[in-house]
Amino acid sequence: MTEPTGSAYRIEKDSMGERQIPADAYYGIQTLRATENFPISGIKPLPTYVDACILIKKATALANGELDCIPKDISQAIVQAADEVLSGKFRDQFVVDVYQAGAGTSHHMNVNEVLANRALELLGDEKGNYKRVSPNDHVNYGQSTNDVxxxxxxxxxxxxxxxxxxxxxxxxxxxxxxxxxxxxxxxxxxxxxxxxxxxxxxxxxxxxxxxxxxxxxxxxxxxxxxxTLLGLGGSAAGTGLNTHPQYRYKVAEILGKLIDKPLQPAPHMMxxxxxxxxxxxxxxxxxxxxxxxxxxxxxxxxxxxxxxxxxxxxxxxxxxxxxxxxxxxxxxxxxxxxxxxxxxxxxxxxxxxxxxxxxxxxxxxxxxxxxxxxxxxxxxxxxxxxxxxxxxxxxxxxxRDRCSYYAEGSLALVTALNPYIGYLNAAAVAKESLATGKTLREIVLEKNLMSEGELAKVLDLEKMSAMPTET
CATH class of the missing domain: 1.20.200.10 (Fumarase/aspartase (Central domain))
Structure with a gap:
């Protein structure tokens, strides 16, 4: 990705240093690094997968807000940002290749950064001011890539x-x-x-x-x-580190209502x-x-x-x-x-x-x-x-005509004759029919193996093809 110059960028910093981010981008520095590291397929995350991640972030923001784990105004701003994404906005901001860092940390941080930066705007602040709303400390509070x-x-x-x-x-x-x-x-x-x-x-x-x-x-x-059994709330390794004791129950309940499914915490988060x-x-x-x-x-x-x-x-x-x-x-x-x-x-x-x-x-x-x-x-x-x-x-x-033609001409009809003329006679009739082109009916009657009335009953295609449940 070519870095912008002049006023078209903002500076963001992570634990590895500073980078220039396009000023109009809602993603941040970790997303930028991921796009540089993984130019693999050009395939971006599926819209349904983005929906799933955003719904989780909405549910976690609501749960953490209700539990007083993050400020109420920040919780509501994150929820509003999530609703905007779910309505179809900012979809071009989810840019990390599907083949990426193990566990999905890159995509996860892409989601966290987009929601944090949009929440900042909704609160009247500038994108990138993560002291006010942090992708990690607020959007991702009590969560880990490993459970999200x-x-x-x-x-x-x-x-x-x-x-x-x-x-x-x-x-x-x-x-x-x-x-x-x-x-x-x-x-x-x-x-x-x-x-x-x-x-x-x-x-x-x-x-x-x-x-x-x-x-x-x-x-x-x-x-x-x-x-429907969720490990959400397990945090980094399934122990629930840095989460409220009621968080996993509350977030499962909220998320279940959002998707109209009976979700619940898994019996063992790890x-x-x-x-x-x-x-x-x-x-x-x-x-x-x-x-x-x-x-x-x-x-x-x-x-x-x-x-x-x-x-x-x-x-x-x-x-x-x-x-x-x-x-x-x-x-x-x-x-x-x-x-x-x-x-x-x-x-x-x-x-x-x-x-x-x-x-x-x-x-x-x-x-x-x-x-x-x-x-x-x-x-x-x-x-x-x-x-x-x-x-x-x-x-x-x-x-219909083609179906009937094949059904009437099939040598397999001879199967129905077995109980009446015996397997060997039936096989001989089939062999002669194939060699001469005569129908099974013609050969059976010529050989006086059955009467015409008997043959008509036995080779009743409607009856032969009826399922056992039919009468």
Whole structure:
């Protein structure tokens, strides 16, 4: 970062010396040093993660003000500054790369400095006058990076789930259920090993996907329960050093009201600060969802393949031209995008697992990586499912004739003949059908293996494809 000259800067000082800070900047000297030390990816903190940190700072300012740990006017100024950031102001001031100092101290101080400098302005003072409002002594009173950042990951995860993934999953489930009803009377050929299998209902394929996503929603909701137990108040090492005896209870209560979640202090603050297990658990549930979303996306692509040389049992909505050289081509782009997002989520999960085991003694210094990967996973998976639902699932149509053609012609129908003509006879019928092109019905009748009436009952596709719960 190039240092400004003339009146365009102010001087700030930390334990390492003095530096020039842009006069209009709300961040301070520690943030400046971090931007110089970590020009790694150009990726700035996720907005949801910033929200989580700011909500924590608002809650801590309120708690410390009520407990008379910091002056009331400073507490209110910090709260007002936090509310301004939450409303969308000063977002360009959070500038530290996501790959940064271990534990997240650089981002944490970025947050403390922005709130302190804006609080100073609100109190009629100048930015950088940290004697009046200090990033460390006031905004960060009773706190440490070591308890704030794991709490921010928890809050950020909860916010991301409520804002993106849970609504997206619910919408996808509803869309799949609607298509299940719409396609319930359509019989198609099942396929196992990518080979002909017994007939199924097209609607049940969609209902199965809806059930799978419903079960994943329940798993993720269960896993996210651990995020409501906070180590906030543990301070530097989990002992609560420099905190008021009531602080951890009060701040959890206030923060819970701010995000409308039943938050409470963890039963052991040191454990909550050291273990990344809650994040690994949520990430694992996301990976599990992603794996099934890839399978569903691939199924949609196979069923839509063609239009002349593939299955083409369904039509995915064409949303954009599919080729720069082949006119009239449309690709299953929403399903393809979904798979790519899911692969990224799986990769993030692997990185989270590695980072979670990399802590030593009283601290895990890999928390910035966990914070970014977990919250980003939730948000991109939610956004992908939302787009898939809106641009694809809701507009799927069925090719009834093609489904019926494959169902009637499937050699797997011979399975239903086993109890009547025996496995070996059934295998011979299937082999002859494949060699001659004759239908199973024709061959069975030619060989007098069953009567026409019996055969009609046995090869009733509607009955064969009915689920056990249907009557």
């Amino acid at each position: 950042i794991p709490t921010a990951i928890r809050i950020g995860g909860l916010l991301a789930l409520e804002r993106t993934l849970f609504p997206a999953l619910s919408d996808a489930i509803a869309a799949l259920d609607n298509k299940a009803e719409e396609f319930q009377d359509i019989v198609k050929s099942g396929r196992t090993h990518l080979q002909d299998a017994v007939p199924v209902r097209l609607g049940e394929s969609f209902r199965a996907w809806a059930q799978i996503l419903t079960e994943h929603l329940i798993r993720i909701e269960t896993a996210s329960g651990d995020l 454990a909550a600060m050291q273990s990344m297990a809650p994040f690994v658990c949520v990430s694992g549930a996301l990976r599990n969802l992603a794996q099934d979303c890839v399978k569903m996306s691939h199924d949609l692509r196979l069923m839509d393949s063609g239009p002349k040389t593939g299955l083409k049992e369904i039509q995915l909505p064409p949303v954009q031209p599919g080729s720069s050289i082949m006119p009239g081509k449309y690709n299953p782009v929403m399903a393809e995008m979904t798979s790519m997002v899911c692969f990224q989520v799986m990769g993030y999960d692997g990185a989270i697992a590695l980072a979670a085991q990399a802590g030593q003694l009283e601290l895990n210094v890999m928390m910035p990586l966990i914070a970014y990967n977990l919250i980003h996973s939730i948000e991109i998976l939610g956004n992908a499912l939302s787009a898939l639902t809106r641009q694809c699932l809701e507009g799927i149509s069925a090719n």
